Amino acid sequence: MSDAILKIDNITMQFGGVTAIKELSFNVQKGQTYGLIGPNGAGKTTIFNIITGNLKPTKGFVFFENKNITGTKPNKVVYKGIARTFQNIRLFKSMTVLENILIGFDAQANYSYFEAIFRLPRFFKREREIKEKAYELMKIFGITEFANTNATALSYGNQRKVEIARALATNPKLLLLDEPAAGMNPKETDELANIIHKIKSDFNLTILLIEHDMKFVNRMCDQLTVLDYGAKIFEGKPADAIVDEKVISAYLGDFSHA
Amino acid sequence: MKKIIRNIVLILATLIFILYAQNNFDSYTLSILNNIAVFAILALSYNLINGVAGQFSLEPNGFVAIGAYFTAILLIPADTKIDMFALVDPAPIILKMHAQFLPAIIIGGIAASLVALLLSFPVFRVRGDYLAIVTLGFGFIIRIFAINNPAYTNGAMGLNDIPSNANFIWIGTIALITFIVMIHIINSKFGRAMKSVRDDEDAATAMGINTFKMKTYAFMTSAFFEGVGGGLLASMLTTITPDQFSFLLTFQLLIIIVLGGLGSMSGTLIATILVMGGMEWLRFLDENIILFGKDFGAHPGMRMVVFSILLIIMMLFARRGLLGDKEIFDYFKRKS
Numbered sequence: 001m002s003d004a005i006l007k008i009d010n011i012t013m014q015f016g017g018v019t020a021i022k023e024l025s026f027n028v029q030k031g032q033t034y035g036l037i038g039p040n041g042a043g044k045t046t047i048f049n050i051i052t053g054n055l056k057p058t059k060g061f062v063f064f065e066n067k068n069i070t071g072t073k074p075n076k077v078v079y080k081g082i083a084r085t086f087q088n089i090r091l092f093k094s095m096t097v098l099e100n101i102l103i104g105f106d107a108q109a110n111y112s113y114f115e116a117i118f119r120l121p122r123f124f125k126r127e128r129e130i131k132e133k134a135y136e137l138m139k140i141f142g143i144t145e146f147a148n149t150n151a152t153a154l155s156y157g158n159q160r161k162v163e164i165a166r167a168l169a170t171n172p173k174l175l176l177l178d179e180p181a182a183g184m185n186p187k188e189t190d191e192l193a194n195i196i197h198k199i200k201s202d203f204n205l206t207i208l209l210i211e212h213d214m215k216f217v218n219r220m221c222d223q224l225t226v227l228d229y230g231a232k233i234f235e236g237k238p239a240d241a242i243v244d245e246k247v248i249s250a251y252l253g254d255f256s257h258a
Numbered sequence: 259m260k261k262i263i264r265n266i267v268l269i270l271a272t273l274i275f276i277l278y279a280q281n282n283f284d285s286y287t288l289s290i291l292n293n294i295a296v297f298a299i300l301a302l303s304y305n306l307i308n309g310v311a312g313q314f315s316l317e318p319n320g321f322v323a324i325g326a327y328f329t330a331i332l333l334i335p336a337d338t339k340i341d342m343f344a345l346v347d348p349a350p351i352i353l354k355m356h357a358q359f360l361p362a363i364i365i366g367g368i369a370a371s372l373v374a375l376l377l378s379f380p381v382f383r384v385r386g387d388y389l390a391i392v393t394l395g396f397g398f399i400i401r402i403f404a405i406n407n408p409a410y411t412n413g414a415m416g417l418n419d420i421p422s423n424a425n426f427i428w429i430g431t432i433a434l435i436t437f438i439v440m441i442h443i444i445n446s447k448f449g450r451a452m453k454s455v456r457d458d459e460d461a462a463t464a465m466g467i468n469t470f471k472m473k474t475y476a477f478m479t480s481a482f483f484e485g486v487g488g489g490l491l492a493s494m495l496t497t498i499t500p501d502q503f504s505f506l507l508t509f510q511l512l513i514i515i516v517l518g519g520l521g522s523m524s525g526t527l528i529a530t531i532l533v534m535g536g537m538e539w540l541r542f543l544d545e546n547i548i549l550f551g552k553d554f555g556a557h558p559g560m561r562m563v564v565f566s567i568l569l570i571i572m573m574l575f576a577r578r579g580l581l582g583d584k585e586i587f588d589y590f591k592r593k594s
Contacts, residue, residue, distance in 0.1 A: 052464060078466030086464075092457040094521070094583055095450070102447070103454050103465050109447045113475060116446035117439050123446065130447075170466055 004063075005030040005206050006051070006174055011060030013046055013230070020046045021057075021230040028174070033200065033207045035217045035224030035238065039251055042227040044210045045087055048176050051208075052084050053077045064174070079107060083172035085163045087179050087210075091151040097162050098134055098147040104169025105130035137165045140202070141195060157188040161195070168199060177209040181216045193219055214242060226250065269434065276430035288426050290538050295426065295433040296491050298530040301514040302436050302523055303483030308512075309520035309583070310444060311476035312456025314386065316508050317377075317393035320400035321481045323503035324373055325366035325488025327404065330417045330498055331355050332362035338419055345408040345415070352410055359423040363432075363489035370485025371478045378474040385459075397505060404500040416499030417492075424493035432490065436483050440523045441585070443479065452476050453521070517572060519579025524586035529579070540565055 004027035013021040021043045028034040036044050049055040051062055053074040061070045064080055072080070083104075092100050102109075109126040116123050138144045141161040146154055151162055160180060167175060180196070181189045193216060200207060211217050217224065218238045226234040226241055228250040234241055241247050279291060304318045334342070336353045357365060381392050404411045411417070443449050451472045454462040459469050492498050510533070518529030543561040547554040572580070581589075 054460070074460075074463045075466050075468050078464065084464055086461065090458050090461040092454045092461065094453060094457055099450055099453075103450055103462070103467065106447055106451055107466050111447070113443075113448055116448055117442050119442060127446070166465065 003030055004028060005065060006208065007061075007063035007066075008047070008051075009061040009063060011047075011050060011057045011062070013043070013050060013055065014058045019230055021050075021227075023060075024227070024230070024232055025060075026225045026232065026235060028206060028208055030206055031204075032222045033196075033209065033220050035221035036208060036210045036227065037212070037214075037217060037224055037241075038227035041229075043230040044227060045178060046230075047227075048084060048178055048208075048210065051077075051176065052082060078170050078172075081171070081173035082176065083167035083170045083174075084176040085160075085167050085178055085180065087182070089156075089159045089163050091159055091162055091166075093150075093152045095151060096148050097138070097143060097151050097154070098131075100151045100162055101134045101137055101166050101169050102130060104166045105133060107170070108133075134169065137168060140199065141165050157184050157192070160184070160192065164195075164199075168203060172205070174206045174208065177207060177211075179210050179212065181211060181213045189213065189216055196220065214238075218242075269438075272434050273431070276427055276434075279430070280426045290535065291426055292424070292429050292494055294531055294534045295429040296487055296494060297511070297514065297534050298433045298527055299429075299436045299487035299490065300484055301511050301518070301526045301530050302433075302440050303480040303487070304511045305515045305518070305520065305523065305526045306440055306443065306452075307473075307476045307480040309515055309522070309526075310449060310456065311452040311473055312520075313382070313473055313476070314390045315381070315393035315477075316390050316505070316512070317396045318480075318484050318511055319503045319505060319507040320397040321370040321374065321484035322488035322491065322507060323400045323404060323500070324370040325363070325485030326492040326498050326503070327411055327417070327488075328366035328369045328485070329362045329489030330420045330492045331410075332357040332365060333359065333421045333423070333493065334417065334419060342417065342419065343408070343412050345413050347409070348412075349409040359421075359428075359493070363486050363493075366489035367482040367485035370488070371482040374478045374481030375474065378470075378477050381477075382470055382473050394505070397503075397508060401500050401503055404503075411500070414500060416497060416502075418497035420492050420496045420498070422493055422496045424490045429490050429494065432486060436486075437523060437527065439479075439483075444523065444585075448472070448475060456521075513569065515579075517569065517579055519576075519581040519583060521583030522579065522581040522585060525579055525581030525584075528581070528586075536565055536568070537561070 006028040008024060008026050011021055011024045012019065024047070036047060038044055046055065050057050053072045056071045061068055063069070064082060069077060069080060092103065109130050111122045111126050135144065138147060143158055143161055146158065151159065154162065164177070164180065181192055184192065196207065199205060209220065221238050223236065224238055224241060225232055226247050233246045233250055234244050279288065283291070300318060300322060307313050307315055331352055332355050336356065339348050339353055377396060381389060384392055405414050451462065451467045454465065454467055455469045455472050462469055514529045514533050515526055517533065518525030540561045543564055544556065544558050546556045
């Protein structure tokens with residue numbers, strides 16, 4: 001298990017008296033697409049927030065590339081190579097698509113404040129470099145034509161793409177996708193699945209994704225964990241999950257006592 | 259390339275105007291221009307923290323006071339200080355401090371900027387309305403400090419006989435520099451990061467932006483130019499008292515940046531001209547009003563009534579300010 005890129009080790013998360021996550025452990029192998037599914041309120045997004053450092057777990061650890069990153073500040077977690085998208089799209093609403101993606105390149109544009117104010121050569125060089133990279137990313141997602149459009153003026157599906165592109169701009173090794181296909185029609189979902197497949201091999205990514213659309217999960221994931229009330233009730237292949245009794249009862253209710 | 263030529267032409271034209279104005283305009287017109295230019299410096303820098311970085315703070319009067327006092331103390335000759343300090347003798351360090359005009363205003367700016375650095379640690383632990391209250395408190399503290407430390411500031415009597423070095427060439431050029439610096443910051447990764455903090459702080463953090471650092475950069479830069487502006491103000495007026503730096507000053511700057519559009523530097527420039535110029539141009543309303551041959555008498559304060567009504571009308575028609583958060587060039591870009 002030493003090649004596990006992400007290791008969730010016995011994590012418990014309590015909010016006041018409510019236990020959101022209970023002694024949860026799972027490993028994500030390098031190059032995998034790992035699914036995290038479960039009914040509403042099962043604690044999926046909480047896990048994301050713990051991995052990205054937005055929340056500090058009550059107990060347990062997060063290991064990324066065999067290093068303990070529990071409690072690392074969210075902006076530092078990005079430098080370690082973890083990027084995320086949000087469940088409800090959170091683009092920078094006053095900025096264009098290009099500017100949104102350029103935010104992701106912030107760390108790679110390593111010029112100083114004074115170089116920016118006095119417009120020294122390195123400013124122009126770095127700005128040109130990251131703009132080129134941003135256009136390459138937009139090309140992959142097919143959103144180049146919207147480069148100078150305000151990000152929130154785009155359709156829902158395209159906003160999703162901008163958000164994923166923005167996350168990719170930070171040059172991550174692990175990409176966390178929080179319900180990427182939510183609110184999309186089947187055609188858009190299909191397109192998104194193709195794009196995720198493509199970026200995964202192009203950028204050598206490991207993906208951890210939360211999703212409700214089981215067809216999408218089946219198609220995308222190598223392995224998944226099913227959560228219910230913060231506890232793991234299933235881990236294995238997607239095909240086995242949909243026939244597992246516990247999983248079915250978690251989603252549809254327990255029929256044995258009906 | 260076209261843009262570079264356009265910018266150089268604009269900068270040269272502004273410099274030529276400044277030189278021409280200084281040599282040919284009468285002193286009344288020049289004093290209005292000076293006033294507009296000083297307030298442009300203050301409002302532009304205030305817009306960086308309030309508009310671009312979206313941190314609703316109410317402290318610029320404090321930074322302006324710091325800049326003004328530092329510059330005044332550095333400029334006034336030692337023997338003038340001894341004559342001036344009536345309540346208590348000036349502190350020895352006050353007598354020793356002396357500098358030329360340009361270093362003096364820069365030291366004033368740096369002092370304000372350092373205070374901003376210290377202030378940012380407690381201040382940016384809170385967001386939104388709370389930030390406004392905390393920074394408002396700072397403005398009060400500076401004023402009370404100035405009143406209660408007569409050995410350093412000559413107390414409530416303030417400082418006068420400040421050498422009047424600040425002419426329109428100085429003030430206009432520094433306003434131009436402030437504008438260019440602000441535009442350069444906005445159009446760089448720092449400006450983008452500041453805007454991302456304003457739009458969605460959590461998403462910005464998730465993209466690796468150090469939001470505290472970005473707020474502090476904006477705060478310190480803003481404070482530097484407010485300090486410089488304060489120094490120019492002191493030298494322009496030749497006399498300063500603590501009461502000049504009350505909350506009303508912040509309030510006036512707030513009106514300017516909201517009218518111009520939060521985040522728009524060219525909007526701020528236009529708004530400064532409208533607000534500061536408008537106060538002067540509407541002065542005829544305070545005099546005897548004769549309508550249709552009937553004398554309505556003089557109503558001092560009528561100017562402020564009309565000015566406020568105009569302000570309300572402007573805000574009703576341009577809710578996000580005159581230029582929103584765009585620059586004036588963006589509007590030309592869209593048309594072509």
